[in-house]
Amino acid sequence: KAGVTQTPRYLIKTRGQQVTLSCSPISGHRSVSWYQQTPGQGLQFLFEYFSETQRNKGNFPGRFSGRQFSNSRSEMNVSTLELGDSALYLCASSLGALRGANTEAFFGQGTRLTVV
Amino acid sequence: GENVEQHPSTLSVQEGDSAVIKCTYSDSASNYFPWYKQELGKRPQLIIDIRSNVGEKKDQRIAVTLNKTAKHFSLHITETQPEDSAVYFCAASEASGGSYIPTFGRGTSLIVHP
Numbered sequence: 059k060a061g062v063t064q065t066p067r068y069l070i071k072t073r074g075q076q077v078t079l080s081c082s083p084i085s086g087h088r089s090v091s092w093y094q095q096t097p098g099q100g101l102q103f104l105f106e107y108f109s110e111t112q113r114n115k116g117n118f119p120g121r122f123s124g125r126q127f128s129n130s131r132s133e134m135n136v137s138t139l140e141l142g143d144s145a146l147y148l149c150a151s152s153l154g155a156l157r158g159a160n161t162e163a164f165f166g167q168g169t170r171l172t173v174v
Numbered sequence: 175g176e177n178v179e180q181h182p183s184t185l186s187v188q189e190g191d192s193a194v195i196k197c198t199y200s201d202s203a204s205n206y207f208p209w210y211k212q213e214l215g216k217r218p219q220l221i222i223d224i225r226s227n228v229g230e231k232k233d234q235r236i237a238v239t240l241n242k243t244a245k246h247f248s249l250h251i252t253e254t255q256p257e258d259s260a261v262y263f264c265a266a267s268e269a270s271g272g273s274y275i276p277t278f279g280r281g282t283s284l285i286v287h288p
Contacts, residue, residue, distance in 0.1 A: 062217075091275065093278075099280070100263065101263060101278040101281075102278075103275060103276075148217065162220055162223070163276070164220075165219070
């Protein structure tokens with residue numbers, strides 16, 4: 059079974075630009091979560107999508123948005139990039155089953171975004 | 175919301191020693207506590223987890239303990255080996271709309287010296 063795939067692996071953008079990152083979950087997984095990882099802040103939750111709907115959201119500005127397609131693939135978009143957005147962006151997929159079920163999260167390799 | 179504190183931020187041990195990483199959480203509703211290991215340049219991977227109805231869980235050289243009353247949980251690694259060197263993240267989760275959204279600690283960089 060293929061793991062979680064994120065593309066691209068590396069990205070360099072200029073301040074003010076926008077960027078779109080992609081995440082393909084493990085087959086059968088319906089939940090995709092996105093995290094920002096920086097050396098100082100660790101892993102911070104951005105949002106979670108389940109069945110094409112945003113189900114949970116972290117404390118990030120509206121410049122960060124996402125969506126999920128019918129095949130569970132998810133994209134994350136960051137508009138008006140700032141230097142502080144430079145980070146490793148990780149997505150994680152899980153079954154996202156009903157309350158009480160095991161929902162172990164499997165991470166992708168991440169996209170390293172550098173804003174210059 | 176949930177807040178997870180993790181200590182120490184860096185832990186240096188000699189090969190063969192034990193290592194202990196401690197985490198505290200704030201939300202008594204949290205009931206799932208996974209631990210992830212992230213080697214340099216690689217993705218975080220689940221190494222062990224514990225649910226709130228269990229006090230301790232072991233898997234070979236690693237074990238996790240949970241004290242719900244005190245709201246703290248710990249990772250114990252015995253007979254450490256150089257390949258255990260990595261960043262370890264603890265997390266606490268509560269069911270939210272049917273899913274578990276973990277809040278992560280800031281990580282512990284474990285260095286095992288041969």
